[in-house]
Amino acid sequence: MTVTMKKVARRAGVSISTVSRVLSGHLNVREEISCKVKRIMKELGYTPNIIAKSLVSKTTNSICVLLPGPAEELFSNLFFMELIRGIVAGASRLGFDILISSGATEQEELEVVSQLLKGRRVDGMIVLSSHYDDAVIEYLNTNSYPFVLVGRSDKYDGILSVDTNHSMAAYDATSHLITMGHERIGFVSGPQDLIVSRDRLEGYRNALLDHGLEWYPEWIVEGESLQDSGYGSISDFMNLPNRPTALVAVDDMVTFSVIRVLKQLKYKVPDDLAIVSFNNIPLAELSVPPISSIDTRIYDLGAMASQVLIQRIQHPEHENQYKNRFIIAHQLIERESSMLAM
Amino acid sequence: MTVTMKKVARRAGVSISTVSRVLSGHLNVREEISCKVKRIMKELGYTPNIIAKSLVSKTTNSICVLLPGPAEELFSNLFFMELIRGIVAGASRLGFDILISSGATEQEELEVVSQLLKGRRVDGMIVLSSHYDDAVIEYLNTNSYPFVLVGRSDKYDGILSVDTNHSMAAYDATSHLITMGHERIGFVSGPQDLIVSRDRLEGYRNALLDHGLEWYPEWIVEGESLQDSGYGSISDFMNLPNRPTALVAVDDMVTFSVIRVLKQLKYKVPDDLAIVSFNNIPLAELSVPPISSIDTRIYDLGAMASQVLIQRIQHPEHENQYKNRFIIAHQLIERESSMLAM
């Protein structure tokens, strides 16, 4: 049998209101009674019913993380695990629970989000997808539900968001290679419809531009095609006349594939091709050779996301009063894959 | 302003009860009225308040996944990501939401679990940790809350659990190497306090025993020490007099380290040392050479976990009536790392 406030009240010989007051820490209760009630609560093993609480307070102390639709490939990415870990940590520090949800299609996502928010099951959303045009963001924005975007949206610039400065990160990665003496630097791009991909490409170009170096379309390899026909793409790339001596790759996983193929082709990293990539997954260190990678502090990104969202939920009046865009500083971890050839 | 049943009722000129009946799909409502109410619900954009619903029904249609504390998180994030993916998929197919939670210490975990269950925020728990002696399991079991353990507990054998037959998996991995002609086979173990580790070690031994082969304590390397002083351990191992020609490693990540060190020591895989490991992470295929690995179908494990738990929640009367232990079949993926040396 569950222990309710009613029982505690009866057992302590006081009214329910008093018990409630003790629970919520109101001070207008005689010290003596307060102690007694607390003792009885302990004795009976009372735990407040959060559901009832949120029915009346209209807040649930929980937020939902909406995972990107076709969870299949994205999910297996270490990125999301790390992010979620950060989100959970940040939220639980503030007493919030995390609900994980996802929808197969965009329509389904909208349905889920609407149910959750209108049904008052969660107080806010963390959106992880970052397509150019996102119906979910549109929905959340127009209905002014509290939410934070992990990533960036071109369309709405006033929205609360947490992000890495991907352009700058790519700029730094490229500059590092330039510092190492490379003058012909290639690029392995990510999926074209993601903003991240465009930002990184931009950073890469800017770095070359600022250093007076050139780049050619043939130096840019589509990352996705590597998964299927990695061998051919890399082979073609390495046979380019006057080919690049270094490469900026958009993801550590992709870099793994690249290195593997290069080995099969009897090329040496970094001697024949130096590489810097992104995300700094744990395995980057274990690779042969270890991979230089931009650490984007994904865990911190997640923690920050939940914290700013909760802040917004608890103090909606601060909207537009403080800044809406939070950038987590990245960091280049230099390893062997980008070292100077000796 | 939120749309409640009250409003729908007023707008439709019927009582709240009727609206409720329509919503829950009861058939004792005149077709005509049912349609009208449904139309109005659509019109007004009504979404049932899940919180109120669960207050009265005493069920939340959501379950909680308790993530292991920071201690083990290093071991293999990929495992948990894949597992959670399966859990979310399995749960959402049945209309359940997933709450993610974790505690830094065991005490904190207990606190969280207790809050969630007694506070009726979730209907059940999925427990991922699998120490020999787990306070959380003890708590859940004695209070007879619905829960499922992903893994195995020696202490309580009647509890609902989903698992891989790790012993059998290790047996199969070892047998595979034996089939390949190896007679001296080493083993890289996992953390000693995990049941998984012991099971796998057992399977390894049994395989050797059944084939009349010997094993020596020096052939068993502590996996954790590899992370720190991998170089030394492996070097020692390879310099053993009459050393093993093959190795069963407890995890793909560990295998990565091993292969890396072997390369530095100028040994060849599989020629100098054949390796089979566990989990079949995506990168196993991309390794040089590709790693033979036991695929434990982690996604299916997760999906199964949420489904049996929900089954138990919805039909508690079936307890002890059906089996409580579900095994997901594993599968050996043979790749180059265990191929016959030519």
Added chain:
DNA sequence: CTGTTAGCGCGTTCAT
């Protein structure tokens, strides 16, 4: 300071 009352939005009796 404390107890009484009135909901939060919904399901579930009872009657009718």
Added chain:
DNA sequence: ATGAACGCGCTAACAG
């Protein structure tokens, strides 16, 4: 087939 009334467990308004 339908409506009125009550209660889930809790908070907040009002009295005293």
